[in-house]
Amino acid sequence: MPQLPTELLNSIGVVLELLVAIFTALTVAFWISLAVWTLRDIRSRTRDFFAWLLATLLVLATGPIGLLLYFLLRPRETVAQVYDRQLEEEALLRDITARRACPACQTVTEPDWLICPKCRTALRQTCAACGRPLELDWIVCPFCTTPVGQTPAVEDRPAAVVDDYPAPATAVPTEASGSSAPDRIPAPQPILTPVFEVATE
Numbered sequence: 001m002p003q004l005p006t007e008l009l010n011s012i013g014v015v016l017e018l019l020v021a022i023f024t025a026l027t028v029a030f031w032i033s034l035a036v037w038t039l040r041d042i043r044s045r046t047r048d049f050f051a052w053l054l055a056t057l058l059v060l061a062t063g064p065i066g067l068l069l070y071f072l073l074r075p076r077e078t079v080a081q082v083y084d085r086q087l088e089e090e091a092l093l094r095d096i097t098a099r100r101a102c103p104a105c106q107t108v109t110e111p112d113w114l115i116c117p118k119c120r121t122a123l124r125q126t127c128a129a130c131g132r133p134l135e136l137d138w139i140v141c142p143f144c145t146t147p148v149g150q151t152p153a154v155e156d157r158p159a160a161v162v163d164d165y166p167a168p169a170t171a172v173p174t175e176a177s178g179s180s181a182p183d184r185i186p187a188p189q190p191i192l193t194p195v196f197e198v199a200t201e
Helices: 006-043 049-062 064-073 079-098
Strands: 124-126 133-135
Touching: 006 049, 006 064, 049 064
Parallel strands: none
Antiparallel strands: 124 133
């Protein structure tokens, strides 16, 4: 049986060693890349440091098997997705609060309605001071700080006195000698109209 030359065997051995080294390096790089990807993914899904450490160690220890386990156990939504969903829920809640339904007939009402136009259920009350609509469970008006149910104080103003009759004339004192009493105003005399008798024959 012919034997291979020693130089050829040495060359084959060097090539095999190089291939094994390259395969090993690629495997280690792939293993580390799985751990790095897992760390980045778990950081985008939770803020828990222990969850970061546990997921990274799981993938480093078991490789692809750990990555499959991580896919089964990781949170379904990312932090950004949870934040966006919370914003949508808050916006929807504000819309429902602003346009709430009637408790009796479930009709959608407006924020400034006092009663339900369909079943006449009281929805809000009016402030006695400023006239703005208030919720039924409020105890003070947030617009004018008037307690609910209290009549606003009315300032006392002096009523104007109107005389139906003119004031009596006042006698003007005269400087007569030895007399300090005022002269009386003479009463008006009636005007006499002369009557002529017509002589008849």
